[in-house]
Amino acid sequence: AALSLVMQVFPPGPARGKALGVWGAVSGAGGAAGVLLGGVLTEGLGWRAVFFASALAAAAVLAVGLRVLPDSATTGDGLRSLDIGGAVAVTLGLVALVYGLTTAGRSGWTDTWVLASIAVSAVLLVLFAVLELRHPRPLLPPRLVRVGAVAPANVVMALLGGVWVGLFFFLPLYQQQVLGDSPLRAGVTQLPLAVANMIGAAIAPRLARRIGATPTLTVGMTLLAAGLLWLSQISADGSFTGDILGPTVVVGLGLGAAFVQLTGAAVTGVPAKDGGLDGGLVNTTRQIGGALGLAVLGTLAASRTEAARGTTHIVALTDGYRIAFLVSAAIAAVGTALTPLLARRATDPATPTPAAERS
Template sequence: MSGTPPADGQTTRGQTTRPRASARLGAVLAVLASAQFAVALSTSIVNVALPAVRDGVGLSDAGMSWVVNSYGLAFGALLLLGGRAADLLGRRRVLLAGLLLFAVSALAAGLASAPWMLVTARTAQGVGAAAIAPAALSLVMRLHPSGHARGRALGVWGAVSGAGGAAGVLLGGVLTQTLGWPWVFHASAIGAAVVLVATLRLVPGRLEEPERAPARLDLAGTLTVTTGLVALVYGLTAAGRSGWTDPLVLGAFGAAAVLLALFVFAERRHPDPLLPLGIFSQGSVGPANLVMALLGSVWVGLFFFLPLYQQQVLGAGPLEAGLSQLPLAAANMLGSALAPVLARRVGAYRALVAGLAIQAVGLLWLARISADGTFLTDVLGPILLIGLGLGMAFVQLTGAAVSGVRPADAGLASGLVNTTRQIGGSVGLAVLGTLAAARTAGATARTAGAAGLPHAAALTEGYRTAFLVSAAVLGAAAVLSRLLVRGTEPERDTAGADPLPHSPGTPTKTR
């Protein structure tokens, strides 16, 4: 299989039938979606396993956060570089390299016997993920033309991306309770190795060809944006632990501001910048990334606080907490499957606003949890709504972030949307964690002189605050989405329109 698979309905020398071509495209899409699933899975698979990892490797309580943050920092900070590398060096080549690094580093994490070994391996795993995510998405966009085929492909992509987060919590609980915490990482290594072999066999070799000849590497841009984002995410993460006025936190914010300003300055002067600032005016890239950052801030927070509520308040074990994510994953996949259908019927922006609103309603419902509640009465109904809305919104935003972009910038746009989601998630988790901790401390202090508020009840007040603020963020995102396209009629195309129309005032690109 040496060439690009033909699109739906296309024939090759009169021999390739439509069902056969569709089957070939479907197999390639399954491989690429599996790569994205592995990335999303590894973001959350350690959440339930952290207490066991702490005991097994000898981590401190503060060190536990770095098992998650080292992966997230490397992933978020290097996504732009991964996207540009895919454009310049070849998407298939970058995808294969990322999968190899991801598999080897995940295996090393499972074999770690000291904290520094584990954190180093997780950092390398994040670097691999930063190559996988934009390369795989840009391949999906290249293989599926705009219209119905692209809408279906993005529906699959949204389903596996959202389900990966929920499945990570599920699989992490199952593996931790049955085989032990190292298998949380070994499973990621095995999965990446399988996807690597499938990519070699099924993804066409011709896709290795870059869109254009490699240009000079933007070293200044790479260095400033990577270190700037690391400083920003570190400051936001530390703020939840040390407070927003801690000198180290303020220093990190100051360094981030200087480095990111230098990045903008460098990009304006480099002949082939890492992030051409004009990409934000292509298609719907700018507004889509803004809303994706808000969605990411809620998404990461949900998968962090929900398992904590179930284990620390409701008393669930790792396996039970993991299994309880199945309804959320199923609802997410349903929402992703319905997203392109709904977009063709009511317009893509209305579908996006509906998805954000449904999530907001689910989080408002979840904000009514109680310390003596149960999964059936307090959690099940809300997470079904949240999963449905998440799948709907994610598909629309992913399509908007890469639609109307020049082919040579497809990998860059794919990396950018993942960067905004990761950075948005870091911002959101830091803010939500600080608010939840403050609410819990306040609830405890109010009754310190009396009988005292039970610890589970105080924790519940903190979690309720996090969910309530998350609902407000999604409500604002829904309003913002509508304001950004004010005066633009949603597209309706029964054959399958682009995931989102272009922003007002942005010239429509001919594809």
């Protein structure tokens, strides 16, 4: 809904590019800010305070949003127009899939519950696809994924979400469990990453106007992959300045630039009537990619740590985190390789067509 508002308020062109830059900077910085504030709250009041603070923040956003956000027309169809069956099927299907992938890390891929969860997930997701084809107002209209670069942009966004969530999960764990940092120090040291992310998001629209959106996206994804590959070289006796500072700055620059360009590509050329659906799709794709990516990366890291039990506990943990960052780099590299598909499926978001302007 928030992204839909951005698309409605800012028409295609430089103004929308700047708005998406702000959107990307805030979104990326929010992850690092969450780690920082989470460290402060955990160390000062305990881990439960994180959830109370999140609830208060949501209430504050709601209160401010009701005052400052523009209203929009509604269809008045009410609950009868909602695709309840599709929503239930896709939600339960994704929950079953994430549960199966996560459980595999400790129970093995041949475990009955793992296999059953993945099988149930497959059935529910197929059911979701069938329901979307039959419902008069589906949750995910099939026509939407055929517009412009919506389909490839969402695929790459899912990959980006996987490495994004994995980064903010494994990096603080490495700092606290291996380097011995406190939650507060682990949070504070996320600031260079947050600043680099904001810089990457801010310069992405300008760079896109000079060299094109797809080359800018390629640069961002390449920086992200390179930074994650660099992070995979962390050591059990490392330090923040020697093992984390450099690669996280590279990751932050790439992450900010890539997120802005992917969001722009995913919404360019979509008719105004589908703006809300498209905004919801690209954000949901990022969250789904994050959940699935973290499940896979967590399973691989746990398996690697278990296999290294013959060494010290610190070395075993480091081996697990290294494999998580290495696989994340590979995922980002796959996303980089897919970026040419966006150029084939849509015109450059940095230079919108008249049709895009009319939509």
